[in-house]
Amino acid sequence: MSVFTTLERDELAEFVARYPLGRLLDFAGIAAGSENTNYFVSLEQAECVLTLVERGPVQDLPFFVALLECLHQADLPVPYAIADQSGAALQQLKAKPALLQPRLSGKHIQQPNAQHCAEVGRFLARLHLATADGALERQSDRGFAWMAALGPSLLAELDADGQALLTAALAEVQALLADLPSLPRAVLHADLFRDNALFDGHHLSGVIDFYNACSGWMLYDVAITVNDWCSRADGTLDSALAQALLAAYAGLRPFTAQEAEYWPVVLRLTCVRFWLSRLVAVQEHQGREVLVKDPREFQGKLAARQQVSLKLPLAL
Known part of the structure; x- marks a missing residue:
């Protein structure tokens, strides 16, 4: 399972409390990633994905946040960083850069037409x-x-x-x-x-x-x-x-x-x-x-x- 950084429920609950999305209901690690740690996170008011960035220079993260916001504004179906109650989108969790993003609907296609x-x-x-x-x-x-x-x-x-x-x-x-x-x-x-x-x-x-x-x-x-x-x-x-x-x-x-x-x-x-x-x-x-x-x-x-x-x- 590709979860490089393990999270406990209490530390995740404390983390999501900074967002105006309600209490933590449930969470689960995502096995499909090969470079970063990802969790599905269910909150009272939203279904989200939490990413802990494991690879790459931290100084590039503002680029990713700005890119996804640009694509979101262009009406492309992409995740984007949700800002916390203070307006900050880029966070830290367990000494790793962290982004909370909306969970997109749909499923992967293995045999495309x-x-x-x-x-x-x-x-x-x-x-x-x-x-x-x-x-x-x-x-x-x-x-x-x-x-x-x-x-x-x-x-x-x-x-x-x-x-x-x-x-x-x-x-x-x-x-x-x-x-x-x-x-x-x-x-x-x-x-x-x-x-x-x-x-x-x-x-x-x-x-x-x-x-x-x-x-x-x-x-x-x-x-x-x-x-x-x-x-x-x-x-x-x-x-x-x-x-x-x-x-x-x-x-x-x-x-x-x-x-x-x-x-x-x-x-x-x-x-x-x-x-x-x-x-x-x-x-x-x-x-x-x-x-x-x-x-x-x-x-x-x-x-x-x-x-x-x-x-x-x-x-x-």
């Missing part, structure tokens, strides 16, 4: 359009430079095929770092996997877990999302699902010709990002009862992306 993928594509375009003005900025701590620096140290963890695949990918990372293109930028969710989206039927009712959000190429965010939502079990892309997601996205934010040129490379490098982060998580949490996703999933996806036939839809 084209309608689900189209909903996600539209959400992503709206997120990018809402933040394309550059008013909010955060550098990723797991970007291309991180991949280039970390990757060689993980080669010894892999078999011969994995080493060859990662070595080739790291060369592609280095080539991109040497000549970074100026692709359209915005704030990215950067982790919009199926377990971070909630649906009521075919309607997207919520997107959660923005703690990897950062500034970057919009195309990078699209590639992360396609690699999760539109992949088959063997790592290959389902073209019908991918085309539904890309077309819905492009209907709101058209792709550029330069994005189409870099699309295959970006699809591969987003696989590298999650392959490496999962290898690190396996090392860090070895022997602990913590949810760690299988690194081999993204090794397989990277292998399948060596040839990319899926193209971005471009306006004629």
Whole structure:
């Protein structure tokens, strides 16, 4: 169970007393998280999620609060930090940064169809359009430079095929770092996997877990999302699902010709990002009862992306 910080009922009751939402009724740890501690919290006047931030620099938390408020104001279905009776949104609990947020309705979809993928594509375009003005900025701590620096140290963890695949990918990372293109930028969710989206039927009712959000190429965010939502079990892309997601996205934010040129490379490098982060998580949490996703999933996806036939839809 991925609850890194255990809370007792009395300390949680004391914490929620600072909010104008009534007494604590019940709470339960959420097992699905892999980086932060999350609890469902039932109060007399609201159903909430409490997040204790376990990873990342504390100085970035005001960015996350401001981002979610921006998206909430843009009428996107996202959680946002509830302010306490003194007006403070960012809190501390057990020496950890803490945020109390409304609990969104809906459930996760494990086998998405084209309608689900189209909903996600539209959400992503709206997120990018809402933040394309550059008013909010955060550098990723797991970007291309991180991949280039970390990757060689993980080669010894892999078999011969994995080493060859990662070595080739790291060369592609280095080539991109040497000549970074100026692709359209915005704030990215950067982790919009199926377990971070909630649906009521075919309607997207919520997107959660923005703690990897950062500034970057919009195309990078699209590639992360396609690699999760539109992949088959063997790592290959389902073209019908991918085309539904890309077309819905492009209907709101058209792709550029330069994005189409870099699309295959970006699809591969987003696989590298999650392959490496999962290898690190396996090392860090070895022997602990913590949810760690299988690194081999993204090794397989990277292998399948060596040839990319899926193209971005471009306006004629």
